[in-house]
Amino acid sequence: MNDTTDGTGGAGATEISARLAAQISDEIAAAEGLLAFDRFMELALYAPGLGYYVAGAAKLGADGDFVTAPEISPLFGRCLAVQCAEALEQLGGGDMLELGAGTGALAVELLQALEQLEALPGRYLILEPSPDLQERQRTLIQERIPHLAERCAWLPRLPETLRGIVLANEVLDAMPVHRFGIRDDGAIDEVFVTERAGVFLEVTAPVRSLGLADAVAALQAEGFARAPGYSSEINLRLPPWMTALGHTLDAGLVLLVDYGYPRSAYYQPDRTMGTLMCHLRHQAHDDPYTHIGLQDITAHVDFTAVAEAGVAAGFDLAGFTTQAHFLIGCGIDRILAESPDAFHLTPGAKQLLLPTIMGERFKVMGLTKGIDDALCGFSIRDLSRRL
CATH class of the missing domain: 3.40.50.12710 (Rossmann fold)
Structure with a gap:
């Protein structure tokens, strides 16, 4: 599926990552091609036996991906x-x-x-x-x-x-978060995960997740998340x-x-792309769709x-x-x-x-x-x- 090259735990980790990617693919198909980002994040981190936090690879400390x-x-x-x-x-x-x-x-x-x-x-x-x-x-x-x-x-x-x-x-x-964006006409879109040619990527579409539109509207009532092109995340859980x-x-x-x-x-208005971050071998980046199950999100x-x-x-x-x-x-x-x-x-x-x-x-x-x-x-x- 996605890039799972060595440097993230070897052949065993790559196999686990491939199995997790296949499970996510199945859920995307079941969701008619649009999987809510919070569900993608939940699977990537916590899918039983496969997710980042439950699959057994070193996560914390010098040999892991981050330290606390x-x-x-x-x-x-x-x-x-x-x-x-x-x-x-x-x-x-x-x-x-x-x-x-x-x-x-x-x-x-x-x-x-x-x-x-x-x-x-x-x-x-x-x-x-x-x-x-x-x-x-x-x-x-x-x-x-x-x-x-x-x-x-x-x-x-x-x-x-x-x-x-x-x-x-x-x-x-x-904790898994929902992600949203504001269209040019001011409407609220939700960020979904889809799959094309075996690669996971995100797309935006009208909100499907229960409670998300109301939660974003509440932010907007306080003066936040209004500008066209603005995107961020919100924890409905x-x-x-x-x-x-x-x-x-x-x-x-x-x-x-x-x-x-x-x-x-x-x-704040200048934090236009939210705060989502991934951690892999003590390096931070913003692509959650690579190294599936092998990196923190x-x-x-x-x-x-x-x-x-x-x-x-x-x-x-x-x-x-x-x-x-x-x-x-x-x-x-x-x-x-x-x-x-x-x-x-x-x-x-x-x-x-x-x-x-x-x-x-x-x-x-x-x-x-x-x-x-x-x-x-x-x-x-x-x-x-x-x-």
Whole structure:
């Protein structure tokens, strides 16, 4: 089908990619030649046994396609532990649930730091769609913190009830998104994926996906996404996802860390082509139709939409800030100064904090139920008014 040359995992990966491309081809045919982009993205990332996040290839770290904050520095997890300990204290104890736990590095650092703070959760639950990553997480936890391994459990779905903390580090950016464009006459088009001569490519046509036209019209009512030729994306799966979290969490804190913008910056007029980005072997590009299933596909997060969905699901907005200000509020300077390996941790701290790297590009949002006191991570600079 599409280009699946070596350099993306060898012959086995190429075979998986070809099988996934064939499945996408079948869905395109079933959709009369126009497959909604969000379904294409869902298949490319999560098709059982074939998608990028579930097929078993290395994804994170030096041997993968990208690195996340927990792999860059243990300081990230140690700082989050301070915030989690504060929230658990306000709740009188509880459990923790990490969504998409990656290599398991964040779970290890959090549990180690919480143990030192005498604030361990009753259970550390992980909801991870990738069997390969589940195995890596289990192995790392058993190797690094075997005495805490019994507290950890892997879930196939959200628990019915939870009192405690939900963590989602770089999860929202990997949720499938719809894409749209504005025609010269001002009408709204949807971006679809089609196939010609064995190649996937995108085309625009009148909106078919339920709710998309209304969602774009709502953006336009706020003054966004009006100019002819403008195109972007929108996450229609966010409200039901947040509603499910609202049903699960009886009381506690939802902590979301990701790259993104408030709506006014996300849909600003000069960002005319949206934020869709692909990652392959630490190189970023904007073509989602190559290396099917072998590359990450992401979109930045509209944090205004996250806050709106959270409030609608019964949460209170506890704070919104940059990653740098959040980590400073959690005491990263003190933690670094007290670390016996401070010299070796300093380069990683710079990556987490510098505005040109991760410090301002990544944001942190807190949503709460039953927690009324202020949270330390948002004490330095709360940007909620910008949402």
